[in-house]
Amino acid sequence: MPVAAFAQTPPDILVSRQLAESEHLTVGTIVSLAVDAAGTGAREFRVAGIYEPTPDPARLGVVPRAVRLHLPDLLDLTRRADVLAGTEYVSSVNVALTNPAEARTFARDVNARLPGVLARPATEAAGAAGPFQVLERFHLAIAIVTIVAATVFLLALTIMLVDERRETVGVLRLIGLPVRRILVQILLEGLLVAAVGAVFGLVLAVLSEQLINTFFQWRYDTALVFVRVTRDVALTSVSIAVPLGASATVVASWALLRRSGLRLARR
């Protein structure tokens, strides 16, 4: 709740953008914070800034109405009457090392010297089952099914398209072109079509990237980026799509090319 008058400058706090918007808080506003709805032990703070909360996929859909205080201010505000100052606990301590490569050794040392404290390198904190990793595996599984479906359709299409050209292939065989020469031509055509298709797909992905991010960021009021077409993603897509497209063309043509030229050219 904003408070109009104050005797001395209260401690600074930061408020999340979402809280600032919902409560119409601006930089410089004096607010009163308490540990419960009854206002027990309420203290005044000054909004020194508004921050964008770090997006957390595990809390998607929850509007982050959050306040950041200096730790001593938070402890003063939340300390129970029967707890001595300085004996409170904190849930976690982040440590920045001068040499980040020593994170694992440092964590091992802390665990050995401070029983009851668990130290872990930040890279391992999320574990193998963190929400990001699980979502990544889920999306990968969906992508694999999509690729399988697309491959099957592609094969069906190429069989039809190759069949459409059976007479042409038959004539080429009759005028003396060896199977290998025709196959190379078909492979090159397949590569060209697959490359154009892959580029078109990438353009479509880049265009839809903005659309999807805008929609989901609006829907969840978050800065979380949902879709990002990175260089690696683009390269992976092309490296799957182009060989797949070319292979489908060659596989579909192979059955046709095994037949004799006369049989192919016959109407």
Place this chain on the structure above:
Amino acid sequence: MNAVGFAWRSLVRQPARATLGIVGVAAVGALLFDMLLLSRGLIVSMQDLLDRGGWDIRVSAGELPVDSRFIPNALDAAQVIAALPSVEAALVIREAEAQVDRISGPPLRASFQGVTTRSSTSVGSALRAPWTIMRGRDAEQPNEVVVDTDVASSAGLEPGSQITMRASCLSDLEALPVTRLQVVGIAEFPFESTSENTIGGTFDALQAACGGNIGAGANLILVRSTGDPDAATAAIRASQPGLRAATNTEVLGQVQRTGFTYFRQISSVLTTVTVSFAVLLITVLLTVSVNQRLGEIAALRALGFSRTRVVKDVLAESALTVGIGGLLSLPLGLLLASGLDRILKGMPGIPAALHFFVFEPQALVVHVALLVATALIAALYPMRIVSRLPIAATLRSEVMG
């Protein structure tokens, strides 16, 4: 021969392309089916978990469904709640940390749930904790516990075994003596995540395990109303203004608004993409197929097949491809759903009994409706081609070609 029979022969005549088309539809259909199962799966599964045991109201000290704050004087509060006319029974749940000794290996960390029922009726007093007994029986005496399957397998326990544990109810720093209790059953705990180990017993058993040092607080009170959960919730809120009470439907509504929206949104996006993909590809397959048979179709028209009839043939071919593929997509989709469910359940904190993909007849109806729409829309353009086919010009072009 009717249109379906004719379309069937057209498909059989080109087995490779027909098979590939059907397999493609089956793969896309499986993904579509899974996205439909995902769209409401979590909600249905969560509802099932909340309703287990017949408890229809949850009372907590903080935000529901999950909050770490303790309900102060929980036993007294439960007694007052149970005495309300709209309430049949109240079940107090108190959790504590426990370490279970094993014959080999380090002690197993587990959560010990102690429960006690308060009710003014004999029916209410007989109500039990929301866990499901898989083997053996429920714990009833202060020296009895039930354990989950993970604890049972890790510590080599069976109904009838003795379990040795150290429980700490108030602080992790407590140094409590070893307690020996008897395992009387193996149970499934509804909200236990895959990485958790849980032990259940009576409040007295927990008190015994903690050396009587249990305090007056509890984590949660489950309430069963006499039939009107909304009225009972209102009565609880009035009698316990310091606590939060919510019906299972309200908890589910909150979860629906916050926790699982991502999966609903992603399922909507993927459903749209999948259906568009299927429409596009079947349209292309049918169009190419029709274009290759223009001469044949023109000949049929010349022989007396009506325009409507050849249009029906194309529609029937589309329906057969999508129909057979759609049928195959159901078992394929269920198989894929179990794999995807396993992946998503790897998320930290997800209850082991919660499922992301849950079959509902409603999902099947939507699946069938979307496939019918796909077959119709995909056939529109090729149907237009055959309906406007100039018979004489096409035949002449075929002969000249």
